[in-house]
Amino acid sequence: MSNKDIENKLREVYPEHFSEKPKEKEAPKVLPPLEGAEMGKVVTRLPPEPNGYPHIGHGMSFYFNYYYAKKYDGKVILRFDDTNPKKEKLEYYDAIKQDLKWLKITWDEERNMSDDMQLYYRYALDLINMGKAYVCNCDSEYVSKLRYDSKDCPCVSNSVQDNLSLWKEMETADEGKYSLRLKGDMASKNTVMRDPTMMRVVDHPHPIQGDKYRIWPVYDFACAIEDSVLGVTHVLRSNEFALRIELQDYIRGLLNLRNPKIIEYSRFTVKGAPTSKRLIRPLIEEHVVSGWDDPRLVTIRGLKRRGITPEAIHMVAEEIGLSKSEPEIDWSLIESLNRKVIDSTSDRYYFVSDPKSLEVIDASYQTIQLKRHPDFDRGFRDVHITDKFFISGNDFVGITKDQILRLKDLFNIFIIDTDTNSIKAMHTDEKTSKDELSKIKKIQWVSDKNVKVSVIIPGTLYEGENINPNSLTTINGYGEEGIANLKVDDIVQFERFGFVRVDKIDPSGVTVILSHK
RNA sequence: GCUCCGGUGGUGUAGACCGGCCAAUCAUUCGAGCUUCUCGAGCUUGAGACCUGGGUUCAAAUCCCAGCCGGAGCACCA
Numbered sequence: 001m002s003n004k005d006i007e008n009k010l011r012e013v014y015p016e017h018f019s020e021k022p023k024e025k026e027a028p029k030v031l032p033p034l035e036g037a038e039m040g041k042v043v044t045r046l047p048p049e050p051n052g053y054p055h056i057g058h059g060m061s062f063y064f065n066y067y068y069a070k071k072y073d074g075k076v077i078l079r080f081d082d083t084n085p086k087k088e089k090l091e092y093y094d095a096i097k098q099d100l101k102w103l104k105i106t107w108d109e110e111r112n113m114s115d116d117m118q119l120y121y122r123y124a125l126d127l128i129n130m131g132k133a134y135v136c137n138c139d140s141e142y143v144s145k146l147r148y149d150s151k152d153c154p155c156v157s158n159s160v161q162d163n164l165s166l167w168k169e170m171e172t173a174d175e176g177k178y179s180l181r182l183k184g185d186m187a188s189k190n191t192v193m194r195d196p197t198m199m200r201v202v203d204h205p206h207p208i209q210g211d212k213y214r215i216w217p218v219y220d221f222a223c224a225i226e227d228s229v230l231g232v233t234h235v236l237r238s239n240e241f242a243l244r245i246e247l248q249d250y251i252r253g254l255l256n257l258r259n260p261k262i263i264e265y266s267r268f269t270v271k272g273a274p275t276s277k278r279l280i281r282p283l284i285e286e287h288v289v290s291g292w293d294d295p296r297l298v299t300i301r302g303l304k305r306r307g308i309t310p311e312a313i314h315m316v317a318e319e320i321g322l323s324k325s326e327p328e329i330d331w332s333l334i335e336s337l338n339r340k341v342i343d344s345t346s347d348r349y350y351f352v353s354d355p356k357s358l359e360v361i362d363a364s365y366q367t368i369q370l371k372r373h374p375d376f377d378r379g380f381r382d383v384h385i386t387d388k389f390f391i392s393g394n395d396f397v398g399i400t401k402d403q404i405l406r407l408k409d410l411f412n413i414f415i416i417d418t419d420t421n422s423i424k425a426m427h428t429d430e431k432t433s434k435d436e437l438s439k440i441k442k443i444q445w446v447s448d449k450n451v452k453v454s455v456i457i458p459g460t461l462y463e464g465e466n467i468n469p470n471s472l473t474t475i476n477g478y479g480e481e482g483i484a485n486l487k488v489d490d491i492v493q494f495e496r497f498g499f500v501r502v503d504k505i506d507p508s509g510v511t512v513i514l515s516h517k
Numbered sequence: 518g519c520u521c522c523g524g525u526g527g528u529g530u531a532g533a534c535c536g537g538c539c540a541a542u543c544a545u546u547c548g549a550g551c552u553u554c555u556c557g558a559g560c561u562u563g564a565g566a567c568c569u570g571g572g573u574u575c576a577a578a579u580c581c582c583a584g585c586c587g588g589a590g591c592a593c594c595a
Contacts, residue, residue, distance in 0.1 A: 029530085029531095029543070029544075047595090048595095049594085049595050051594095051595080081595060082595095083594095083595080084594060084595070086594090087594070087595080136593090139593095140592075140593055143592095143593085144591095144592075147591085148519095148591080175593085176593065177593095178593090179593045180593095181593090189519080189520055189521090190520070190521080190590090190591090191519085191520070191590075191591040192590075192591075194591090196592090196593095197592080197593050198593095199593085200593035201593075202593085216593095218592085218593070218594080218595085219594070219595045220595095223595085238589095239521090239522065239523090239588085239589060239590090240589055240590070240595090241589095241590090241595090242521060242522065242589070242590075243520080243521065243589085243590055243591080244590090264522085266522085266523075266588070266589085267588090267589090268529090271528085316529095319529065319530070319543095319544065319545085320529065320530075321529090321530065321531090323523095323529085323530075324522065324523055325522095325523055325524065325529095325530095325587090325588090326523075326524090326587070326588050326589090327528090327529060327530085328528075328529085329528070329529055329545090330527090330528050330529080330545075330546080332528080332545060332546065333528075333529065333544080333545055333546095335545095336544080336545060336546090337544090337545090339557075339558080340558090343557065343558055344558080346557090348555080348557090374553075374554085374555080374557090374558085375553085375557095375558065375559080406554070408554055408555075409554060410554095437554055438553085438554080440554085442554055442555080444555080493555085493557065494555095495555045495556090495557080496555040496556050496557085497555085497556080497557095498556085498557085499557080517556070517557075
């Protein structure tokens with residue numbers, strides 16, 4: 001009995017097992033429901049520090065917080081975590097907002113932590129009065145050692161009165177002399193609980209507040225308060241903050257503030273690309289990359305310049321989810337998702353790299369119309385034809401005398417003669433039957449009405465631990481005349497070449513960046 | 518060193534809380550075919566994984582223990 005016979009037999013006996021199930025188109029991947037979320041009551045926050053340009057990791061975090069707020073018809077707050085005057089710069093507040101807008105992430109409310117200094121002072125004073133915080137004048141190295149050894153410093157035993165007057169003194173004291181520390185638990189296994197600093201003196205003007213304040217809260221204190229007073233219900237953030245939940249909840253407990261629900265995930269990386277400001281900054285300083293918008297970088301600006309769309313970044317976030325393992329994704333995932341986004345909306349153009357000339361001796365001068373997109377109705381583009389053409393070096397290789405080829409969407413040619421850099425051909429019979437057409441080799445071409453095009457090709461910046469010296473290459477060629485009318489930021493496809501984003505247009509030619517195949 | 522958190526095909530994820538329907542999902546990648554006047558897209562189809570060792574159980578990717586590997590934190594940064 002053959003397998004087919006067995007199957008037929010089984011069909012007779014158990015027809016129900018063979019009933020054709022309608023193939024359902026799989027639903028797009030969605031993020032899981034948010035724990036404890038109530039419709040209309042979710043409040044999340046986007047908490048950037050204005051000290052640099054955001055990268056794709058921030059993008060993920062922004063998206064998660066944005067996504068859940070929208071999903072539950074809630075509210076997103078953009079909150080600049082700007083409590084370190086030495087690091088923040090005014091230009092970044094705006095740069096971050098621009099990047100968010102480009103990412104198509106909107107917010108309902110905008111705040112700066114530095115707007116709430118009076119609030120931090122009030123709560124700090126409360127802690128002092130409760131006997132839960134003390135002013136410490138030990139130097140930081142000594143404190144660090146004591147914390148390591150789980151030992152108290154002598155300042156713990158200051159009276160409330162002492163602390164109040166020292167707190168007053170802090171206002172004019174030199175930086176580093178005093179700090180306000182929380183009375184935590186020196187024996188805690190969680191080292192952040194060992195009497196952490198809440199407020200410290202920073203002798204540096206703040207980009208927004210100027211010289212108005214000298215005593216600044218540290219992150220844990222400001223964040224613990226803000227997340228509560230702003231009404232944040234859910235905090236989605238990466239796991240480097242994991243140990244701080246206990247501390248922030250403890251602070252809120254003392255201050256009688258409500259705790260938000262905290263959900264953590266690992267930070268993710270893109271293979272071969274540095275994903276932190278710490279790594280990117282030196283590359284810029286050493287001119288390994290041209291700037292924060294270098295297309296090899298996974299900064300939001302770099303991705304934009306490479307022609308990666310915000311929608312693709314959203315899709316990456318949904319694909320990765322709020323994972324606790326340490327994802328290292330490949331560029332191919334970003335590229336593939338991006339292709340799904342741009343394929344249907346990218347006009348097609350002809351481009352030949354490493355151009356070789358082709359003369360078709362009997363070609364007639366004419367204007368033809370080519371479809372902007374093969375599968376969707378996006379209209380036509382005009383192309384002017386003479387008897388002079390260029391084809392790409394890739395296609396040139398292997399062309400021989402007497403061969404018949406087709407200039408794609410134009411006509412068939414018969415090769416009369418080939419030289420090292422040029423070809424002479426003549427128009428040959430059109431065999432336009434489906435069958436004929438599918439067999440003949442089709443190549444890209446541009447007429448002698450063309451525009452110079454440089455294509456910048458970004459590669460991976462790192463190969464293992466080492467910087468790849470050839471990560472950025474440029475190839476030159478000719479593109480059809482219509483390319484000169486494109487606008488910067490347009491994304492189009494060069495047929496049989498890849499998707500590109502227009503980076504620069506000037507009289508001498510057009511520069512594009514290759515997004516991906 | 519100490520403390521937390523992880524480990525499912527090459528990559529990313531679902532499943533784990535509540536053990537059986539998991540001979541393990543989806544995407545990416547790679548292969549084959551169809552289709553297409555692109556090397557793009559679309560359609561069909563194939564390849565490839567439960568960190569290791571013990572234990573509990575009729576039954577373990579899932580629960581327990583030990584180990585190994587990876588990440589994070591241990592700032593008067595955020």
